[in-house]
Amino acid sequence: MRLFIYFLIIQLLPFKSFADIPALGLKEVIKIASENNPQLLAAREKLNQYDFQKKLITAPLYPNISWNLAGSYLKDAVYTGSPKFNGDPYNLYSSDLKLIQPLYTKGIFSAVTVADYDKKIQTSNIEIQERLLTQNIIEAFYRFILYQQSLTNTLKNQDIIQKALATSNDRYQKGRGQYLDVLQVKTQLALIQPQVEIAKNQFDLAAQQLINFMGEKDHPGLKLRGQLKTLLFKEVQKYIDLSHYHLPEYEINQWQLSQLDYARDVTLGKDFPTLKLVGDYLFTNYKKAEIFSDYSHSWAIQLQLSIPIFSGFSSNQEKAILASQDAQLRISRRDIENALSLKQVSSLKNLETTENSLVSAEAAVKLSEQSQNEANRIYKLSQIDFLQFLVIQQAALQAKTSFDNLKFQSLIAYSNYFVATGQSLGTLVDILTKDEAK
Numbered sequence: 202m203r204l205f206i207y208f209l210i211i212q213l214l215p216f217k218s219f220a221d222i223p224a225l226g227l228k229e230v231i232k233i234a235s236e237n238n239p240q241l242l243a244a245r246e247k248l249n250q251y252d253f254q255k256k257l258i259t260a261p262l263y264p265n266i267s268w269n270l271a272g273s274y275l276k277d278a279v280y281t282g283s284p285k286f287n288g289d290p291y292n293l294y295s296s297d298l299k300l301i302q303p304l305y306t307k308g309i310f311s312a313v314t315v316a317d318y319d320k321k322i323q324t325s326n327i328e329i330q331e332r333l334l335t336q337n338i339i340e341a342f343y344r345f346i347l348y349q350q351s352l353t354n355t356l357k358n359q360d361i362i363q364k365a366l367a368t369s370n371d372r373y374q375k376g377r378g379q380y381l382d383v384l385q386v387k388t389q390l391a392l393i394q395p396q397v398e399i400a401k402n403q404f405d406l407a408a409q410q411l412i413n414f415m416g417e418k419d420h421p422g423l424k425l426r427g428q429l430k431t432l433l434f435k436e437v438q439k440y441i442d443l444s445h446y447h448l449p450e451y452e453i454n455q456w457q458l459s460q461l462d463y464a465r466d467v468t469l470g471k472d473f474p475t476l477k478l479v480g481d482y483l484f485t486n487y488k489k490a491e492i493f494s495d496y497s498h499s500w501a502i503q504l505q506l507s508i509p510i511f512s513g514f515s516s517n518q519e520k521a522i523l524a525s526q527d528a529q530l531r532i533s534r535r536d537i538e539n540a541l542s543l544k545q546v547s548s549l550k551n552l553e554t555t556e557n558s559l560v561s562a563e564a565a566v567k568l569s570e571q572s573q574n575e576a577n578r579i580y581k582l583s584q585i586d587f588l589q590f591l592v593i594q595q596a597a598l599q600a601k602t603s604f605d606n607l608k609f610q611s612l613i614a615y616s617n618y619f620v621a622t623g624q625s626l627g628t629l630v631d632i633l634t635k636d637e638a639k
Contacts, residue, residue: 224426227634229331230415233336235331237416244330246293248323255316261309263289265301272489294492296484304504308470311463318460324455325449334414339616339633341411346429347609351602352400358598360399361577362390363576365590368581382587389591429608430633432558432615434552437632446623454534461530465523472516477505514556544621552615555607562604569597 224234235241272291277284285291303309366386373383411564412419479502486497579585612633619629 224424226426227339227342228632230342230411230425231630233416233417234334234338237384237414238334238414241327241330241334242416244323244327248320248327248537251320252315252387255313255320257469258312260315261303261306266289267299269295269297269299271295271297272340291487294486295490296492298482300464300480301477302479303475304469305476306476307473307475308467311466311470314465315460316468318456318463322453322456322460323455325453325621328449329453332626335630336616336620337414338411339614339626339630341407341414342425342427343429343609345404345407345425346427347405348400350605352397352404353602354598355397355400357388358594359393361594362386362393362591364543365580365587366390369587372548372583385587396604400528421600427634429605430612431563431608432611432632434556437615440628440632441619441622441624443622447625448623450537451534454530454537458527458530458534461523461527468519469516472509472512474506474508477507479503479505541621544617548614548618548621552618555611555614558606559611562600562607565600566604567595569600593600 245291249616255360271294274290275293276290277286277288279288366383369382369386373380406425412423480500481502482498482500484492484493484498486492491497572593576585576590580587581592615629616626619626
């Protein structure tokens with residue numbers, strides 16, 4: 202039987218009833234989060250930034266054309282012996298059209314490749330961000346359900362104690378019970394009220410956390426559709442293919458190592474000769490009207506070769522820096538392998554532990570429910586006192602709470618296991634929502 206989770210964040214508008222708001226399933230919550238989560242949107246926008254950066258890096262491959270226009274008012278010194286216009290002030294107008302075309306610069310194409318690797322690395326970072334968001338949504342979604350169930354159990358326990366108070370009062374009034382029983386029941390009723398408040402606060406916080414992951418400030422009339430499932434590894438295992446996995450952490454490390462090879466060409470390229478084609482077309486005249494006349498122009502074309510001779514041994518230090526960066530990336534790869542290996546082992550052990558515990562916990566819940574029903578019956582018949590009745594009720598509540606917590610921990614362990622083994626979390630989401638009512 203499906204469990205529908207209802208949670209109202211703010212007061213509903215009068216024209217829209219609570220029942221009109223559709224319940225959201227896990228997939229729908231993930232979709233909303235994927236479209237609205239600020240961190241994920243920022244990561245995707247950064248990919249656009251790298252796109253523009255690549256275009257900026259390719260700019261030096263194209264000709265650089267500039268046109269300078271100038272108008273000057275001058276006067277030559279007479280003592281020079283040959284002043285223009287006998288030393289009187291005059292006008293000078295010029296138009297200079299210059300073209301510079303790089304022909305060879307070592308590392309310029311490598312810089313474009315480095316920009317391509319920046320995009321690849323960011324794409325993998327987005328995958329990690331999406332995976333982390335999905336993990337957080339799964340945990341927040343089922344924590345919401347866990348705390349809702351906890352609140353429901355606590356309220357049920359409160360209702361049972363309130364009914365026990367009515368029974369104790371009735372027994373006391375008829376002389377079949379003691380006033381001490383009435384006081385004990387009232388004491389327990391007072392003690393359970395803070396538990397109810399704590400359960401409500403946990404539920405409210407779980408709802409707000411889920412809304413935050415969805416990228417929203419609030420979500421009026423939020424309702425969720427789902428339940429805490431008991432997954433068995435033997436059933437889930439058929440969806441897992443350990444021979445085919447995808448680990449973006451490995452990809453990023455490999456991209457960074459490959460990128461470093463091209464970055465080496467870019468960094469050391471400045472120590473190699475550069476060749477440019479330079480063209481200059483110049484108009485100069487003392488009269489504005491005749492500045493573009495055939496008698497006022499000149500032009501020049503040249504090949505410009507620049508050869509660095511000495512740079513203070515900076516290239517040696519740059520090579521050492523690049524070698525150190527390479528070593529750091531290779532050490533980081535080993536660290537990634539160790540961390541993921543540990544996560545694989547720990548998540549699998551958690552799965553095994555919780556699965557074994559779930560069998561016992563489920564049996565305990567069934568027994569506690571039988572005990573609870575029997576205790577309700579014989580308490581009304583005055584065959585047990587309130588303390589015995591209370592112990593049985595508390596044991597039942599503890600069994601249900603423990604069972605729900607184990608199911609929640611099992612789902613988190615599955616999420617961690619899928620990530621550690623490079624399996625798609627989308628597969629896990631499909632398993633969790635397989636029988637979900639629409």
